[in-house]
Amino acid sequence: MDLTDKLLAAKKAKGFSFGQLGELLGYDEVWVAALFYRQASASVEEVGKLADALDLPAAALEKLTESSLKGLGPVVPTDPLVYRFYEIMQVYGMPLKAVIHEKFGDGIMSAIDFTMSVEKEENPNGDRVNILMSGKFLPYKKW
Amino acid sequence: MDLTDKLLAAKKAKGFSFGQLGELLGYDEVWVAALFYRQASASVEEVGKLADALDLPAAALEKLTESSLKGLGPVVPTDPLVYRFYEIMQVYGMPLKAVIHEKFGDGIMSAIDFTMSVEKEENPNGDRVNILMSGKFLPYKKW
C-alpha cells in the first residue's frame, strides 16, 4: 500500500473532506490533494498537523517533506476527467497563447508560482465546475 | 498562406485586439482566438461581421462556419507557454480528479459546454495571468 493510498484510506476512515483538511492546514483543498498525490511537499510542522488529523504516525508521512518525482500519468491520459484537461490544452492552447501574448507580451504563465481552486456552481441546467488558475506572468528575459 | 495566417495578418493590419473583436461579435476574446485557430465555428452572420471588421471578402472566411478537425499540436507540446498547461494536467490532474469527485461525484467537467477567460491581474510582485474555466459537470450515467 503506497503512501497515497494510505493517506486516502485514513482520510476516508476519519471522514474528512479535502476542504476540511485544507482549513486545518490553512491551504486550499486542491493543494492538499496535490500533497496526497506527492505533487507538492510540506514542512515538517504541516506534516505533523496532517499526521495528527489522520491519526497516522508522523514518521510514516515524512516523505511528504521531500520533493518527489512529479507528473502522474501516461503521456496522453486515458481517464476521461483528466483527459478533458489535455483536450483543453490541445484545442485551446494556441488561442490562449495568442491572447496571453497580446495582453502580456512574450512569456508564459508560471505553473510553479501558481494556484488553482475548484468551485461548485449550482445551476438549474446542471451544476458547473469552475476552475480558477492564477500563475505569475514570466516575461522572456533577453540577455 | 492558410486561413489562420490570413486572419491574423488582417487583424494586425487593422490594429484590432482579440478583445475588440470580441466586443464586436459579442463573445469573449478567447473564443475569438479559438475561431481564428479553427477550433470553434461561427454562424454565417457572425462570419459576415468578422469579414466586415477585417475588410476581408466573406467568401474567404466561409470555412469558419464549418467544424474543422480540432486539436492543434504535437502529442506533447514543445512551446513553453502551451506546455505549462500540459504540465498542470500531468501534475495536478489526479488531485483535481479527487477534488471534483469529492464535490460532485463520479463524472467529468465538460470541455464542450465550457467557457474560458483570461484576466490580467496587475501585481507589484509581477503581474498574474488568471484563467477561469467553467465547464458543466457531467455525471456518469448508469444504465
Add this chain to the structure above:
Amino acid sequence: MDLTDKLLAAKKAKGFSFGQLGELLGYDEVWVAALFYRQASASVEEVGKLADALDLPAAALEKLTESSLKGLGPVVPTDPLVYRFYEIMQVYGMPLKAVIHEKFGDGIMSAIDFTMSVEKEENPNGDRVNILMSGKFLPYKKW
C-alpha cells in the same frame, strides 16, 4: 489477485452471466461488466447487493464505490476484439464526424451521458453483434 479477477472468479463460481447480474442490480449487462473492470462506480447499496449475489464480503468490494482511474489499455489495443473498435474509429471517425455535424451542428456525442448495449442477432449467414450506443449531443458553447 486484483479486484477484477476476484469479481470474475466469484461470478464464474456462482454461475452468473453479466445479464443475470444486470437484472439483479437493475442495470444493463454492459454497465455491470464496466463495474467489474473498474470503469464505472456504484452506490453503497448497489455494491451491497452485488456482494450478496457473489457471496463476497461487502468490504472487499468497497472500492467499487470510488471513481478509479479509467482507461484500460495500451495506446493502440492489440487484442483483436478490442482493436476492431479502434479500427472503426480510425476508418469511420471522420465520416461519423461529418454526418453528426450535418445532423446536429458543431458538437460531440457525449461518452459520459452515454449508454451502450449488445444484442445477439441470430442469422443464418452468421450471427451478428449489434451494438447500440446512445450519447447526449453536446453542442459547443459559444462564449
Add this chain to the structure above:
Amino acid sequence: MDLTDKLLAAKKAKGFSFGQLGELLGYDEVWVAALFYRQASASVEEVGKLADALDLPAAALEKLTESSLKGLGPVVPTDPLVYRFYEIMQVYGMPLKAVIHEKFGDGIMSAIDFTMSVEKEENPNGDRVNILMSGKFLPYKKW
C-alpha cells in the same frame, strides 16, 4: 484540392445532405460519408451516379472505385468528436469483450462485414446521438 475536399465542396454547392445522396445511391448516409473520405469504394456505376448528382466529371471521381489506404488519423485522435470513440474503446473495450465472449464465445465483431447508422433522437433533456453498429460475429477458427 484533394478529392475529399472537391466532393465536399460540390455537395455543399448542390445543397445535398449525406442522407439525400444516400437515398440517391441506395446506401446509408454514413457509408456515403465514408466514400467521400476514401474509406469505402464504389462500383463504376455508383460513381457515375454520384458524379451526375454532384455535376462533376466521372473521370475526376474514378479513384473512388479503388481501395485506397484506409485509416484517417493520428494514433490518438485530437478532435473531440472523434476522440470520444477512442475513449469508448479505452473505457468500455474490456467490458465489451467480456460481454461479447459471454454471449458468443471466443471471437470478434467484424469491422468489415459491418454496417453503422446514426439516428437523431429528439429529447427534451437534450437530443441524443444514437449509433447502431452491426458486425458479423467471427468465431476463432481452431485448426
Add this chain to the structure above:
Amino acid sequence: MDLTDKLLAAKKAKGFSFGQLGELLGYDEVWVAALFYRQASASVEEVGKLADALDLPAAALEKLTESSLKGLGPVVPTDPLVYRFYEIMQVYGMPLKAVIHEKFGDGIMSAIDFTMSVEKEENPNGDRVNILMSGKFLPYKKW
C-alpha cells in the same frame, strides 16, 4: 511462474513436441503453441486431454478455456525472428494489398477465420521455412 511457463516446462519434462501434442488434440502444432501462449482458447474437453498428456491438474489449466487479452508484444518487436514478420508487413504490406484487391476486390484476409502452418523444407542450399496462411476473404459490405 505463469501459466505459459508452466505449460512449456511440463511439455519439456514430458518430452513432447508441439506436433505430438497437436496430433493428440487433433489440431495443428501452431494452434497448440498459440494455446500455450494464451492466444487461443480451448473447450473444457480439450483442456482435459492436454492436462492428462502433461500430467497437470485440469484445474490449473482452466484459464485456457477463456479468451484472454491477445497480443504478445511491444509495438515493434525486438526479437529478430518475430521482427521479420513485422518487416514483411512493412515491406510487402502494400504490394500484398494491391494483389489481393486485384484478385478479390475491396476487402481483407481474415485473421480470425484463419489457419497457419509451418513446414520444414530440406534444401541443400539451406533448409527453408515455409509458412502457409489461409484466411477467409471478407469483402467490405456496402450498406
Add this chain to the structure above:
Amino acid sequence: MDLTDKLLAAKKAKGFSFGQLGELLGYDEVWVAALFYRQASASVEEVGKLADALDLPAAALEKLTESSLKGLGPVVPTDPLVYRFYEIMQVYGMPLKAVIHEKFGDGIMSAIDFTMSVEKEENPNGDRVNILMSGKFLPYKKW
C-alpha cells in the same frame, strides 16, 4: 505524381494485371507489385521490358534499378488489410517462434532470401486468401 502512381496508372490504362506483368517478366505477381511500390529493384533489362509493356520511356523507370529506402508505412498500420498482418505478428509471433525453434533450432526465417505468393481458393463458404511464404532458415552463428 510519384513513380508508383505513374506505374499504377499505366498498368490500369494498359489493362494489365500484376499476374500478366509477372508472366511477361518471368516473376511472381507479388514481386512485380513490390517493384511498383519500390520495395524491390530490377535489372536494366527487366526495367526495359516493363517500360515497353507499359509504354513508358525507360528513362522514367530508371529509378527501379536502385535500392530505395524500404518500408512503407506508419509504425502500426491503419489500413485494415495491412493491419491484419500486423495482428498475425502480434498474436501468433511467439507461437511461431516456438514452433520454428522446435523444428529448426535457434535462428530465424529470412525475409531477404524469401518468396511469397497469393492464391485465391474458391470456397462455397467464402473464398479464401492463401499466402505461401518461404524463407531460408538462418541459424544463429556462434563465434
Add this chain to the structure above:
Amino acid sequence: MDLTDKLLAAKKAKGFSFGQLGELLGYDEVWVAALFYRQASASVEEVGKLADALDLPAAALEKLTESSLKGLGPVVPTDPLVYRFYEIMQVYGMPLKAVIHEKFGDGIMSAIDFTMSVEKEENPNGDRVNILMSGKFLPYKKW
C-alpha cells in the same frame, strides 16, 4: 526559403559572427542565435537594427517581433550535438534535482527568466565548451 534560412544566408554574406551581431544589438550571441531560429522575439527597434546590419528590408523581418511556436525538434533529437543535451538531462536530471532541492528547497530553475552563454576554453588536451546557464529559482507556491 524560410526566415531562418534567409537570416543565416544574409549573415554569411555579410561575414558576421553571432558574437558581432550580439555586440551590435547589445545581447549575447546565444540570444541572437535564438532569435534567428525564432525561439526569441525582439522589439521593432531591435529588428530594425538587425535588418540594417544584414541589409534586409525591415518588413521581411517583422515576424521576429512575434512570439512564434517554440521548440525545434523531434521528441528525441538525432543530431549528436543536440542529443548530448538530451543525454545530460537523462543522465544527470535526477542528480541535479537532488542538488537543487538540497540547496534551494522545492522548486525549479526557470527556463524563461534565464540566460545562457558559451565560452571557448583553450586547453592543450583539447579545447573545452563551457556553458553557463543562469535561471531564477522559482519556489513552489503553497496555496
Add this chain to the structure above:
Amino acid sequence: MDLTDKLLAAKKAKGFSFGQLGELLGYDEVWVAALFYRQASASVEEVGKLADALDLPAAALEKLTESSLKGLGPVVPTDPLVYRFYEIMQVYGMPLKAVIHEKFGDGIMSAIDFTMSVEKEENPNGDRVNILMSGKFLPYKKW
C-alpha cells in the same frame, strides 16, 4: 528498497549534504548525487570511504563500482524541474549548435569528458540557479 533509496536514507539519517560528502570524497556535489542515482561509478576505495561516512557495510555499496545502465527517465520527463532541461534542449538546442559550430567548427561538446556544477546566487529579485557545464570539444574526425 533499492540502492539509491538506501543511500538517500543513510545520508538523511547522518545529516550530510551532497556538498559535505563531496568534500569527503574529493568530488563535486553533483558527481556525488550522480553516484547515488547510479549514473556514475566509483573505485573500491571511494566506495569504502562513502560506506564509512554513511555507516553502511561496504558490501552493500559494491554495485557502485560497476557501470550500471544509465539514463533515468521517461522519454519526455514529466517532473517540472527535470523538464526545464528538456525544454532548454528543445528551445535552445539549435541556437547552441549554431554558436558552437561557429566557435569550434563541426563537432560536439562531450557529455562524457564533462563536468557540471550548481551555484546558488543570492539575488534580491529572487535567487538564481547557476549551472556551469564544461565538456571537451570533440571535432568530427574525417577519415
Add this chain to the structure above:
Amino acid sequence: MDLTDKLLAAKKAKGFSFGQLGELLGYDEVWVAALFYRQASASVEEVGKLADALDLPAAALEKLTESSLKGLGPVVPTDPLVYRFYEIMQVYGMPLKAVIHEKFGDGIMSAIDFTMSVEKEENPNGDRVNILMSGKFLPYKKW
C-alpha cells in the same frame, strides 16, 4: 535475482573475464557476454562447461539452451555507451546502405550469420575501441 545477474555475480566471484570464459568455451568474448544476457543460446554441453567453470548447478543454467525473447532495451537506448550505436545507425545508416549497395548490389548484411569482436588498440592520444562486424551478405531474391 534473474539468471543474468546470477551469471554475472558468479563470474565476478570466480574472477573470470569474458575473454577467459570465451577461451574455455571456444568462443569469442562478445558471444559469451551475449549468452549471459540471454541473446544467444548454447548446447547442453556448452552450458555444462559454463556451469562447471562458474560453480553453478547445471540445472540453474538450463534456460541458456533455449532461444529466449531477444532485444534488450527501450526503443531509443538512454545508456550513453549503447546510444552511440544507435547514433551510428542514425547518422551513418544511409551512407552504409549506399556503400554496401554499390559494392554488393541490393541486399543486406545478415545480423544472424554474423560475428563481432572488440579489440583494444592502445594509442598515446587515447586508446581506441575497434569493433569488427562480419555478416554474410544476403542478396534480395527475386521470385
Add this chain to the structure above:
Amino acid sequence: MDLTDKLLAAKKAKGFSFGQLGELLGYDEVWVAALFYRQASASVEEVGKLADALDLPAAALEKLTESSLKGLGPVVPTDPLVYRFYEIMQVYGMPLKAVIHEKFGDGIMSAIDFTMSVEKEENPNGDRVNILMSGKFLPYKKW
C-alpha cells in the same frame, strides 16, 4: 531535387564509385557517402575538388561546408539493411557494454572521433560484409 539527390545523380552520370571519389579526396568511401547524405562536412577546398570531379558548380555544393542537422531516419528504421544495425544495437548492445567496460573501464566508444570502413570478403559460402568501426575510448571523467 535536394542536394543529396543532385550529388547522387552527378556521381551516377560521371560513373564514379564512392571508392573512386574517396581516392580523389583522400578519404574513405564511407566518409564520402556520409558527406553526400549531409552527415559530414568538408572544407572549402575539398568541396571544390568534389565539384570539379562531379562537374557541378562549387556554389551549388557550398552547403557541404556546413554542419547540417544530422540523423537520417525514423526512430526505428524500416529499411531492412539499416534496421539490421538497429537490431545489432538491440541484441548486442548490453553484451558490448559489458565487454567494453571489462576491457576499458566506465566510459564509451566515441561516435565522433570515429572511423568506419566496409570491406567485401569473397567467400564460397556467400560473400561477407566486414565492417570495422574504430572509436576513441572516452573514460567518464570524475569531477
